[in-house]
Amino acid sequence: MKPRDAQHSERPARVNDTAQRRDEILVAAAECFMINGFEATSIDMIARRMGATKGLVYHHFPAKADLFFAVIEHGMDLCFQAARPAAEGPGDGAARLRAVLEAHALTMMESVAFQKVNTQGVEMHMHGASTPDQRAMLAHLTGRRDAFEALIGDVLEAGACDGSIAPGDVRLTVKALLGALNWMTIWYRPRPGDERAGRQAIARTLADTLLNGVVRRA
Amino acid sequence: MKPRDAQHSERPARVNDTAQRRDEILVAAAECFMINGFEATSIDMIARRMGATKGLVYHHFPAKADLFFAVIEHGMDLCFQAARPAAEGPGDGAARLRAVLEAHALTMMESVAFQKVNTQGVEMHMHGASTPDQRAMLAHLTGRRDAFEALIGDVLEAGACDGSIAPGDVRLTVKALLGALNWMTIWYRPRPGDERAGRQAIARTLADTLLNGVVRRA
DNA sequence: GTCTATATTTCGATAGAC
DNA sequence: GTCTATCGAAATATAGAC
Known part of the structure; x- marks a missing residue:
């Protein structure tokens, strides 16, 4: 097993963290789109559903x-x-x-x-x-x-x-x-x-x- | 046949004019909703499609x-x-x-x-x-x-x-x-x-x- | 009955702190 | 990587002229 960066070895291993985050956003978005439709769904709604804010969503998806x-x-x-x-x-x-x-x-x-x-x-x-x-x-x-x-x-x-x-x-x-x-x-x-x-x-x-x-x- | 109001007898008979207008709006709205969906359809689009303006639509439908x-x-x-x-x-x-x-x-x-x-x-x-x-x-x-x-x-x-x-x-x-x-x-x-x-x-x-x-x- | 003009709100997207 | 703050665009609905 490859040793992790010693400087951050105390942090829990977060393999593919951004991919997981992306999937969480995807699920929240799917649920919001299902309920409200595309136009009626705001980015704020999607973010709120997963306990985050707009900035997070725009960090992972350009639009x-x-x-x-x-x-x-x-x-x-x-x-x-x-x-x-x-x-x-x-x-x-x-x-x-x-x-x-x-x-x-x-x-x-x-x-x-x-x-x-x-x-x-x-x-x-x-x-x-x-x-x-x-x-x-x-x-x-x-x-x-x-x-x-x-x-x-x-x-x-x-x-x-x-x-x-x-x-x-x-x-x-x-x-x-x-x-x-x-x-x-x-x-x-x-x-x-x-x-x-x-x-x-x-x-x-x-x-x-x-x-x-x-x-x-x- | 019941005679129409003598004061307006020179005007062309416009029986159910408002009902016809309502139907025209309905058709234009259906086409816009079909193409763009509910949220993405603006009242302006519907009005423009029938060669009219927003005011007309709001005159016939409250919202x-x-x-x-x-x-x-x-x-x-x-x-x-x-x-x-x-x-x-x-x-x-x-x-x-x-x-x-x-x-x-x-x-x-x-x-x-x-x-x-x-x-x-x-x-x-x-x-x-x-x-x-x-x-x-x-x-x-x-x-x-x-x-x-x-x-x-x-x-x-x-x-x-x-x-x-x-x-x-x-x-x-x-x-x-x-x-x-x-x-x-x-x-x-x-x-x-x-x-x-x-x-x-x-x-x-x-x-x-x-x-x-x-x-x-x- | 239809139009113009506008008040008000909402939302996508960005900038920048931490 | 995530948050706060904000700008600008767009759309609903209303007020009032004609």
């Missing part, structure tokens, strides 16, 4: 828009981390689609704040995206969203090939499936006493409904 | 929040007007559900602006709903949203009884179905050249997917 982008990007990271292994897992198209849908539903529930911020609309708040940096970030996020939809689309097409999934308009089907799940950011709110088993039950029921439809099978 | 509520209420009116006849129409549960889903999908496409404002979140912007009037309006809109979900839930239950629809968690199924359709406010934007037939095709495809699911039928 409010960058903070907003960082929140959405982190939410997307979580989506990919959950969905990609499921999409690339074993089984035929239908089995993998089920795995992806359940994983995505769980992601929605377990990071509602981050996901709802994404739902609020990336492009909306950056309509006049002033700086080139912001325009680039906007394009980057749009690209990742498209990539996520393509991930699901690929599973659908694989299923259409192996016969486990009914052929149809892939783009529109992806919108329908993701819409049903992403809509959870509108109505789902974690309850103090709820457990993972309960969330898994919801995820399974939703996936069932989407896979099998609502009409009675012959 | 920005009331205008926002009025937009959402009108959007809900459109939803009920389309869905209720379909829900109360002829046929078994599955047939009526199909009619409701297609009607709702069409409503989403043909009044995107109004519907997207609703998606933005009623409760979000009124978190601290200051005046009692605003709190009452908030409760009113929440009640109507619940009533709309109940409308669909009733059709589902009727279908479960007559055997046309698979039994299941009604509340969760309603959320899934409405989620898939309401999500259109996120991605659907009317194109200059699109026609009603195209929208109907989208509505039918979406309803098909939700009714039959995506896995291949045995």
